[in-house]
Amino acid sequence: MTAAPDVDPSAPAPNPDEPTSIWRGRLGRTSLGLFSLAFLVAFESLAVISVMPEVARSLDGFASYALAFALPVAVSIVSRTVAAPWIDRVGPRPALAWGVGVFAVGLLVCGTADSMTGFLVGRAVQGLGDGPIGVALWVVVAQEYPERLRPRALAVMTSAWTVPAVVGPAAAALLTHVAGWRAVFLLGPVLAAASLVVAWQALGGDRAHGRRSDDAITVTSSPLAAVAATAAVLLVSVAGQRSVAAWPWLLAAALVVLVVAVRHLVPPRTWTGGRGLPSLMSARALLMSSYFGAQVYVPLVLVELRGLSVGQAGAAISGTAFTWWLGATAVSRPERLGAALDRPLRRALLGGLSIAAGLSAVLLALVPAVPVVLVAAVWLVGGFGMGVLSSTVVTEMLGRCAPGEEAATSAAMESNDSIAESVALALGAAVFAGLLTHGLGTAVLVAFAVPAVGVTLGLLLLGRGFAR
Numbered sequence: 504m505t506a507a508p509d510v511d512p513s514a515p516a517p518n519p520d521e522p523t524s525i526w527r528g529r530l531g532r533t534s535l536g537l538f539s540l541a542f543l544v545a546f547e548s549l550a551v552i553s554v555m556p557e558v559a560r561s562l563d564g565f566a567s568y569a570l571a572f573a574l575p576v577a578v579s580i581v582s583r584t585v586a587a588p589w590i591d592r593v594g595p596r597p598a599l600a601w602g603v604g605v606f607a608v609g610l611l612v613c614g615t616a617d618s619m620t621g622f623l624v625g626r627a628v629q630g631l632g633d634g635p636i637g638v639a640l641w642v643v644v645a646q647e648y649p650e651r652l653r654p655r656a657l658a659v660m661t662s663a664w665t666v667p668a669v670v671g672p673a674a675a676a677l678l679t680h681v682a683g684w685r686a687v688f689l690l691g692p693v694l695a696a697a698s699l700v701v702a703w704q705a706l707g708g709d710r711a712h713g714r715r716s717d718d719a720i721t722v723t724s725s726p727l728a729a730v731a732a733t734a735a736v737l738l739v740s741v742a743g744q745r746s747v748a749a750w751p752w753l754l755a756a757a758l759v760v761l762v763v764a765v766r767h768l769v770p771p772r773t774w775t776g777g778r779g780l781p782s783l784m785s786a787r788a789l790l791m792s793s794y795f796g797a798q799v800y801v802p803l804v805l806v807e808l809r810g811l812s813v814g815q816a817g818a819a820i821s822g823t824a825f826t827w828w829l830g831a832t833a834v835s836r837p838e839r840l841g842a843a844l845d846r847p848l849r850r851a852l853l854g855g856l857s858i859a860a861g862l863s864a865v866l867l868a869l870v871p872a873v874p875v876v877l878v879a880a881v882w883l884v885g886g887f888g889m890g891v892l893s894s895t896v897v898t899e900m901l902g903r904c905a906p907g908e909e910a911a912t913s914a915a916m917e918s919n920d921s922i923a924e925s926v927a928l929a930l931g932a933a934v935f936a937g938l939l940t941h942g943l944g945t946a947v948l949v950a951f952a953v954p955a956v957g958v959t960l961g962l963l964l965l966g967r968g969f970a971r
Contacts, residue, residue: 521649525656533647534659536702540599540640541663543691543698544633547610549667550675550687557684564619566746571626573740575609576921577733578630579637583914584729584768586635590910595639595646596706602639603699606632607692614688625688634914641913643706645901653901654835657894661831668824724915728767732918735760736925743929745936754933758926765922769915776967780903783968784916787896788923789961790855793954794889796927797862800947801882804868807943809875819879823886830854830890847899848969854892855962861885862958865951869944899969927953 525534555572559565582602590598609632612625644656675687735757741747742754765774773781798820805816834840834850844850864882867873897916904912935950 522652525648525652525659530648530652532704533643533706534656536698536704536706537640537643537656538659538663539698539701540603540636541660542667543603543606543694544636545664545667546671546694547606547629547691549664549671553671553673553675554679554684554687557679558622559619561684562616562619562622564622567619567623569740570737571623573737573925574623574626575630575633576925577736577740578627579634580733580736580768580918580921581726581729582631582634583638583917584634584724585726587638587724587910587914590635590639590642591907594706595642595910596703598635598639599702599706600699602632602635603695604632605629606636607695608632610688610691610695614685614691634917637917638910638913641897641901641916642909644897645904645909645913647706650898650902653898654831654837654894657897658828658831658835661828661890661894665824665828669821724769724911724918725767728764729918731760732764732768732922735764736922739925739929743932745933750933754929761922761926765919768918768922770912773915773919776964778967778970780900780912780968782964782970783896783900783903784919786851786855786961786964786968787892787916788919789957789964790858790892791889791920792923792927793862793957793961794858794885795924796931796954796957797865797885797951799928799931800865800951801868801878804865804943804947805875805878809868809871811875819875820882822879822883823889826883826886827890830857830887830892831894832890833887834891834894846969847895848966850895851892851899851965851969852962854888854890854895855958855965857888857891858885859888859958859962861888862951862954865947865954869948896968923957927957 522528522530525531551572555568558571559568564571586598586602606629609625609628609630612628613622614625616622616625640660644653644660648656678686678690738753738757739761742750742757747753769784770781771777773785776782776785801820802813802816805811805819806813811819834844834854837845837847837850840850844853861882861884864878864885867881868875868878900912900916901909931950931953934953935946938946938949
């Protein structure tokens with residue numbers, strides 16, 4: 504006799520009236536809209552990485568190089584916090600229109616800037632638009648798709664990052680060579696308009712797919728706390744570079760502000776091990792920030808200690824965009840995964856453990872006897888884990904949202920991610936810079952403790968996050 508399969512009690516019961524595909528009818532148009540908007544953000548984000556050296560050279564702004572990346576991340580904390588109640592009241596369409604419009608204005612300001620100050624203003628305006636876009640996309644997934652189809656929608660959003668990650672930097676470099684770096688930003692508004700048209704036609708349906716989880720937690724965020732967190736994230740980024748004499752005091756002060764502010768941006772007990780949604784958010788933030796914190800060291804070691812060119816090092820790790828998508832796609836149909844992965848917690852642990860395994864690529868890269876191809880292969884495992892973890896946790900989180908609070912919960916999650924990533928990068932940078940006089944290998948090895956601790960804590964919190 505064959506034993507009955509272990510059924511996940513949290514899984515929604517099948518509804519014969521629900522759609523079975525995300526590519527048919529109205530859902531098909533919605534999926535295309537999701538892809539187009541995610542592609543817009545992905546292309547511009549990745550293209551900026553390629554052209555920033557030329558921007559800094561042209562505008563004499565190398566001193567503000569790191570700030571150009573930190574500004575949109577920091578400002579988006581405010582914009583998504585302010586936009587969330589609006590989205591929960593009226594739906595995602597108006598916020599998407601406003602967000603895409605402001606994002607396009609920011610691109611125009613960047614593309615026409617005649618000084619680094621003007622360029623930084625444009626980057627801040629981009630952050631104002633990026634916040635509402637990100638929250639609105641999560642809300643679209645929550646409100647437009649039946650719960651069992653949400654993982655497939657998340658895989659679509661992930662796929663929108665895959666192509667830009669592979670060809671975006673090269674395309675941006677070619678465009679810069681042919682027409683100058685400004686063309687990369689001035690092309691953006693065209694992409695923004697096209698993306699919004701595609702998405703706008705697909706949205707605006709009812710909210711028939713929401714259901715309240717038994718342990719849903721109401722999330723209330725403070726705009727004032729968001730402003731404080733934005734300022735603190737910028738201070739953390741500056742202090743982490745150790746470029747100012749008082750950097751230890753700046754870093755300490757910024758961390759104190761973040762500890763106070765984040766309590767007003769996320770559910771209660773998010774950073775003290777609260778069961779359910781709070782630990783889901785903290786585990787996701789720790790695991791993902793650990794991945795990004797380790798990511799900066801892999802190409803550095805490959806170039807400086809292994810003798811690879813910048814292009815070769817970039818190619819060695821570029822495959823993570825594909826494995827990230829592969830991970831999200833693998834868990835997009837949980838019913839096909841078998842008994843070993845039939846529960847969300849098991850899938851999340853697979854993702855978290857894969858991230859932990861991928862992080863070991865940093866240590867392997869420091870060992871001359873380890874082939875570079877093995878370092879690259881191990882890092883690919885981390886990308887797979889990111890896709891599995893992100894999709895699984897977001898699906899669980901959206902299922903636990905209180906009805907009409909999908910935007911507030913999504914905004915809290917994204918702000919929590921941004922703060923954790925900024926802190927991880929700043930702490931790692933401060934440790935790395937402080938030990939660089941002892942050799943690059945030693946500095947990387949000690950700085951690796953930051954993501955190592957983060958991924959360990961994240962794994963420990965996953966169980967509490969999925970507890971009911």
